[in-house]
Amino acid sequence: MPLIRSWVQSANAPDHPFPLNNLPCGVFSSSADEPRCGVAIGDFVLDVAALEEAGLLALPDGPLLDVPFWNDVMEAGPDVWSALRSRLTALLAEGAADRAAVEPCLVPLADVTLHMPFLVSEYTDFYAGRHHAFNVGTMFRGAENALPPNWLHIPIGYNGRASSVVVSGTEVRRPWGQLKGPNDDAPRFAPSARFDIELEMGAVVGTPSDGPVTVAEADAMIFGYVLLNDWSARDIQAWEYQPLGPFQAKATATTISPWIVMRAALEPFRTPTPPREVPLLPHLQEPGPMLYDIALEVSLTPEGGTETVISRTNYAEMYYSAAQQLAQHSTCGCPMNTGDLLGSGTISGPTKESRGSLLELSWGGKEPFAIAGGTRSFVEDNDTLTLRGRCKGDGYTIGFGDCTGRVIPALADPYKRT
């Protein structure tokens, strides 16, 4: 599919992240206004809540946009998602009859604050990147035992903490935690000294389920995708995670991009998962390509310093798709709900330059890597970490907006209220 031209001229630039082909969903506020639903188009946010109120965007079973989150639309299902996209495309396409009525609903992106685009119901994080699992496994158990025995048979994951999911731009406070270094005699309570990021994609569940769903059904349930940074305190994780998995190490914050790119916008970029190393059981087999060709990068900017891109990889590196993960998540009958967020797991490529965490980039801190004006092993105070993703289409680009967060210093005393 080629670029769909819009009367919003900035949306037609081939490198702009928000062409009419994208129409990502966010929540914005400007000046003293309350947060409301918007869709990005070129250099603007289209105030879709205002459009609906004005009767220009009538959705089945609406109103659905009179709340400051997209959950009502997400729950309404694929027919409503299509109706929304068709109608917005008609309103914004070059030569649209309603241009004069729509134009007052455009707000410059430069003037808005972006908020959480949806209410996170529950958050699950997977461990489904082959290279990441191999790298981390090698560091901890040696190359021969790198992959756990179940890894090639099921997308393994753990439940995370929905309350800690924040939108891009939110500062992240370096956490305290109980930790014990390999050379320590006893655990101690201290700020994390090995604070890290994980480059991931997040799948956002739209329609709910109650009972096991097939991979095809799971794919149809997914409303869209966000960039996701799963902040991780490696020293806390190392001490706490056996035998029940990561807990406080992962609960300080998980940052998502401000825009949910709907699945429909990603259709042209579908790509299959890599060849299976061992066959999957039928309940996890994919009926078609369920990953997406999304070029990803991570950059690090020290306070007052220059930005360095520290990793470049692609979502297509995952061994399991979000649809497979969602299907696995439902096997035991676990009810899945609108607003459930599924983190893909860290997306590392096969090369050193394509690793999706500082743990891997610095090989556990043993090989600090270069950034403009210095080196890094883990995240330092006041570093800003930014994830970016884009799909290159025929004359257009699909973007998610930056997924960014600055790490601020740990509290001097975590129990003293400021």
Next chain:
Amino acid sequence: MPLIRSWVQSANAPDHPFPLNNLPCGVFSSSADEPRCGVAIGDFVLDVAALEEAGLLALPDGPLLDVPFWNDVMEAGPDVWSALRSRLTALLAEGAADRAAVEPCLVPLADVTLHMPFLVSEYTDFYAGRHHAFNVGTMFRGAENALPPNWLHIPIGYNGRASSVVVSGTEVRRPWGQLKGPNDDAPRFAPSARFDIELEMGAVVGTPSDGPVTVAEADAMIFGYVLLNDWSARDIQAWEYQPLGPFQAKATATTISPWIVMRAALEPFRTPTPPREVPLLPHLQEPGPMLYDIALEVSLTPEGGTETVISRTNYAEMYYSAAQQLAQHSTCGCPMNTGDLLGSGTISGPTKESRGSLLELSWGGKEPFAIAGGTRSFVEDNDTLTLRGRCKGDGYTIGFGDCTGRVIPALADPYKRT
């Protein structure tokens, strides 16, 4: 504190679970009515929503009871919780002036259906019973390596799945899952053959927090306690849980008792955690007794058969209190919310008869135990499992209501909708 006598005569019997000292919070419906908030008193539910509507129960910042869940009261904090208890005590005590106005708001317990008493925000399950951890660790790793190195230093836990929490009485469908027995060459997808229960208490978070909280602050945040059965598919768990912890094995269902017993009702039964085997770091030390002396039992009833009590233990067996668990949960800055549910971990005592799971009672299935008319290793189809808890006060008893669930057979084909 002695029994507080009520004009509801059944509430004055020394063995009745719902005296005026208790006042547990539930949600009920009768005939075609919508579910509404109620408080158990003797053989009745007091329709507190109706009392509030009638102006007989004015709570600060009310109305708080005009919704079919207790979350609004829970969020309102300890002053409102006390105001509620004081006012209900005044209305229900022997000689109360308002008896005539209150009496029409009593509905016989025998005539009502009980629903989920609160909306579960997020659910976390701990592993904080010393005997359980030792038993399970011994089965899997031998007695010398039974306890993980972190176990005596932090209450370890994992995030569970809030969507799977159900109220007592809800049937539990035996799950399918991917599993691999010790003698299997490859994993297979099959119904769980080792379906189990875990006897636990659940702490219900009332007031929210944002940032680390002390153990004393955590204790004050807890609204009350429920009985909790953490249904567990041991064969799925064994295959999936390394290295990220339990996932689908624990997401079929978690059953809670229909009544939340408020912390105030449990005050007379406070008891300290057992002596520390190694000193805790200051952030986890308790300023006072934070466990409760709650006698617990598990019974099993086969279809059409006789009930057998298969375990008797006490909440005081836990190594860590819910307040310590909640404090640990917040260490990294994780926001805790109204409606968060914290499972204690399986409560096993030191003897064989006081083990809180079938896994332990049958020692991994190797030593089937006797029930009336047969034996059991794990739960069989159409078995009903019931947890009960009670505190014995001075002339009165505090109960939670039965926490019960019947296991129904697995679906013939989990992907065929019925």
